[in-house]
Amino acid sequence: MIWVQLVNGLMEGMMLFLIASGLTLIFGVSRIVNFAHGSLYMLGAFLTYAFVPLIAPGTVAGFFAAVLAAGLVTAVIGTAFEVLALRRIYGRDSLMQLIITVALVFIIRDLVRWIWGPNSLMVPVPDALLGAWVVGETWFPLFPFVIFAAGLVVVVAMIGTIRFTRAGILLRAATDDRGMVALLGSNEKLIFTGVFAAGSFLAGIAGGMAAPYGDVNYLLDTTVIVSAFIVCVIGGMGNLYGALAGAMVVGLTKAVGVMYFPRLSMMLIFLIMAAVLVARSMGRQGGPAR
């Protein structure tokens, strides 16, 4: 049982990392705390629900194609928001930037309820992934492994892009010193938009991939964003590899905590986050950890 929960924890950690990576990259480059990132995740889940019956239903390839399509549509919506609204207020009070993303939270939640209704929806697991591996006495459901592996592929692709491509170099440079990047002749706006689009895409496919694993409902946005904040804070806002560690800590704590003290597992995660923050404050002063 504990092993099954560990696998679930790893899978949930991987999904959390996909969301949190977008959040932390956006923060790193533009210093914007995107409250709507959980909403983009939720949108990805609902869009996957809508696309699954359209694209070769029941097959593994069809499922991942639906997830990919959902991710792309989410990216388009996220980009539209960045270009039409967020871009107008770069350089303003950081609170205003936060509130404008809160506005998007309300809008997406209302639209999702409008289109899909208030009830929880189920996205079917592809037929081929319904089975389980039997190791000794334990049955390991196949689906979490596959999602974990798919998440890993995305993460490797993302880290590869960040490390080895020109876009990745610009992103890292902008995280370090965006003013300097602009001075050196790169289009700062394009970098911001690109990061926001990529982050939206990651949130969208994470929502889609995790959709069959639980209920899809319009309350996902706040639960997910709070978890993603915790992950980013544990890892240090703007720090990608820190977010990876944070995601695994949160995913595993949730999954294992549910077994031993179901009522307090969420509280434990907040306590970890508070402990990390307080410990950090005892060290050096201020500044995002990288």
Add this chain to the structure above:
Amino acid sequence: MSLLSNQMSPARWAVLLAAVVGLELANRLTGAGTSLMLAEMLILAIFAASLNLLMSYGHMVSFGHAAFFGLGAYGFTLAVSRAGLPVELALLFGPLLAGFGGLVFGALCVRLTEIYFAMLTLACAQITYTVLFQWYDVTGGDTGITGFMPARFGLSEANFTTLVLVVLAVCLALMARLVASPLGLAIRAVGQDRWRAEALGLAPRRVQLVAFVISAAFAGVAGTLFAAFQGAAFPDYAGLGFTLEALIMVVLGGLHSFWGGVLGAVLFTQLRHWAPVLTGHWGLLLGIVLLIFVIALPHGVAALGARLGLGPKGDRA
């Protein structure tokens, strides 16, 4: 400067007096439904003003202010329902518990700045919410605590609303007094530039902690009134929803102005009250209004007032 200082112009006194008289007339001359709506609006105005104090003067953005609203509600409710105290005495325990919560959480949070400060306040609030939600034996869990007293102390709708109006006026007078006091100046100084304030001999963290506790206690007053208003307390009072609402009110009303919180609460509750006339899509409407305000009117309604010559001229915190 502030409400009570000698720079308060006659025009502003007149506007203030007219607002109070107008509210009381609306309360008395219309039905009980309007009185209930006004009571909720005025309670939320205290709550938003308490957050505004923290944000506009202390420059501390809290993602967890509802924790103190909830603690206020539960401090009062538990004192009546579990400790069996008379209601009049129990009223003190709301702000007290909220202030105590502010002391404990604040002591941790003021070690951090900006986004990490906000995140730790969020964690503290979610811990508070989880405790209220899960500690069934004491807090009743998600069913909350109900039926421990007649709603509104058994007062009529209109009389209760008048009571809330008086409490709001007292709270605002105290806040205005605070803002103009040496302590208020210290809070502003630390809010604007903590290093410079420290160089001038202030202890930034201590000043911030004091501001945090005061703000929490005022939020506790609002929570206490809200629990009395509903005759009930629920864990949601400490939830993220109430925090976001308070943040939105401050932004709509106008950050960096004394009246921001109050004006925002008025605007927000009126919008929510009348929205069903226009549309069933409250979230969409609120989102669009927020977008318009943030992009076109970043200093909120208070800035409009200032443009008309009514605003607090030297009051830019």
